[in-house]
Amino acid sequence: MPDLHLLSPRGFRAGGVHAGIKTTDTPDIGLLVADAPAAAVAAFTTNKVFAAPVKVGRIHAAGGRLRAVVLNSGNANACTGRQGERDAFRMCTLAAELVGCDAAHVLPSSTGIIGHPLPMEKVEAGIRDVAQYLGDSLEHALLFGSAILTTDTKRKAAAATVKIGRETVTLAGVCKGAGMIGPRMAVQVGAAAGGGAGGAAKAKGRSLKGRSATLLSYLTTDAKIAPAALRKLFAPTVDASFNAVTIDDHTSTNDTAVLLASGASAAVAGDRDLAKFKAALDEVCQSLAYQIAADGEGATKVVVVRVRGADTDADARAMARAIANSPLVKCAMNGNDPNWGRIVSAAGLAGVPFDPDRATLTLQGTAVFRNGQPLTYDAAAVSTRLAEPEVRVDLTCKQGKGDGTVWTCDLSKEYVSINADYHT
């Protein structure tokens, strides 16, 4: 869907401006506004150390209706104590004032360096500024999409449409994330309390300051759908997309994914329509997750790890995640080394039932291990295939119907550079 963007779903406007929080000359304040209160669902980090905007956002998202998302990049507003909470709330009240809504209908987000108070003068000026230049064009979507980036080398966006009756419902989303990516988000139902954190370092070809460290995703749809239905759909979607991407398995303090439904198009209700809508939502979120893996810090390739035939989907995902997180596997991928022993043994350490004597492993479609024993294969040919931009690792067990995919990237010397060669 090359023509669709975040503001293609009807009923939304957005924008992004540079307020001087990031040192680069790119947008660092973003505002996304729904024309009317939108049905909303949000998922937040389960890290015990969570940022002030997550604390405030949990409360605001609990009502199931949002008018706006206000955000900054370059500063995570994490580990910033009471002042941080006041600042996150101030972002909401100011946005609410400019939009003309209740502050409780505004969700705040921040991403960037940890442990520094937000530069509120710049933030407030930025919010005032961006509120004057909202629109629903591709350009506005791009500005908003840029305002969430930190060490990302590119913007990430996806969209889909789904026919509901005679109407076309559109879904779209943007996201960011390149490091401190090991999301374990939970869909917000009630409210919460607590502290906060983030991360900081330099990057070649990545913004030097405003270094981060978080998965943020904002999704829009013009479907008319009840908040309760959204919630029910969103949790499994998040698990099979954002929660299934890992760069470094370091769950961030600021991870947030939010879906707003304006209701400007067809009503989605009934099992069949909900299933169609869910499929489109999965498609968008999984595309975004894939793009995060592809833009992982230092990544030279995406690694798609799929486990089938495990006892349960959760078990399959746990095995896939163990494979995806092993530094030994990630280094082998970097070196185009068909080192299947690392992969099979990583599956075995996931803590879920796994019988290697009944399993088959393929790399880029070539079987290298079956039923507990090595297979003869052309190692040089497989190695050549491992140099491709997308590597597929498929482990098939003969235990059950569990199926799970996790997206990751390789571990390169560049990753170490990005995260070691810089002082906070």
Added chain:
Amino acid sequence: MPDLHLLSPRGFRAGGVHAGIKTTDTPDIGLLVADAPAAAVAAFTTNKVFAAPVKVGRIHAAGGRLRAVVLNSGNANACTGRQGERDAFRMCTLAAELVGCDAAHVLPSSTGIIGHPLPMEKVEAGIRDVAQYLGDSLEHALLFGSAILTTDTKRKAAAATVKIGRETVTLAGVCKGAGMIGPRMAVQVGAAAGGGAGGAAKAKGRSLKGRSATLLSYLTTDAKIAPAALRKLFAPTVDASFNAVTIDDHTSTNDTAVLLASGASAAVAGDRDLAKFKAALDEVCQSLAYQIAADGEGATKVVVVRVRGADTDADARAMARAIANSPLVKCAMNGNDPNWGRIVSAAGLAGVPFDPDRATLTLQGTAVFRNGQPLTYDAAAVSTRLAEPEVRVDLTCKQGKGDGTVWTCDLSKEYVSINADYHT
């Protein structure tokens, strides 16, 4: 205890020879023999993919008595199917024949490349050879200690003595491990079944072939102690030592730790003596664990992560392990970057209760974070201290009495080289 070695405890002989399994000219077959059946306890990997010698070793260790340990390096005998099991058992029967005992009293071990059948002709010749040259000198201990090494750059050994009544009981141990180190070993009580794996890649200054990938440790004591008492002591000791070291958190298929008590010295029984013995055992095993972290692949420093004041010891260890395993923390350590946000947020992702608003983090003794907020500190001075060969990360919670330490190392570009720049 510079004069003590693995064969200082009375009642043991050992040796090591080069049989041509490793490509380097160093010993790759080791044999450790007790003069009489020794009380024994062993802990093995909990990876679902475990090597043939682990399968055989579990059965043999279950009886609580062992006469010998026979081992090879250069080949893990993992993912080698039924033939692998026959080969592991053959190592035992041959050693038993030469030692003059039952094969069920011999524990086999292997470490090295995965998915290749053992070169049994070389292995058998080596076992016959080493059996002729056993002794209890330091040199014999060093030969045995060398025979277990793979990518290790140095031998690892520790020893301690403890006064029991008027007698001196000696404990000693050797170990190996540099990569594929994230042990989660369980003390063997009954028997078991299953498959197997290992790992392979090159190393600068490390042996190019025979690449591995496993924690092995062999401990001797001349204490007279019942197998049941040994078992009871060993499980918590392993948890607080070998299971508390992580290089890459990749639990190996071959991890094995075994303790043999010859009974040639004082009887250890009664709470007070057992506690003294346990303290000495902890000291030896923790020293070995520390040495593994210090010799981690690509390591430039040891990082000692200690968490105090958590709800439980297990929670403290889980938080310490999460900190130790974060690639972001490990890269920051490599770069001498006092990036406390990564550390605090890693503690928060461990999935155990943690309240950052009541926690203090110190780096090399300097407090950098307290009660949810950053502290002012001299970042340049702390960075200088982070360049030392041992870095201490201390997180103090105010929740309970839980105390846990995990040893790790930094993540360097050299680590990526070792594990990526080589093809299996």
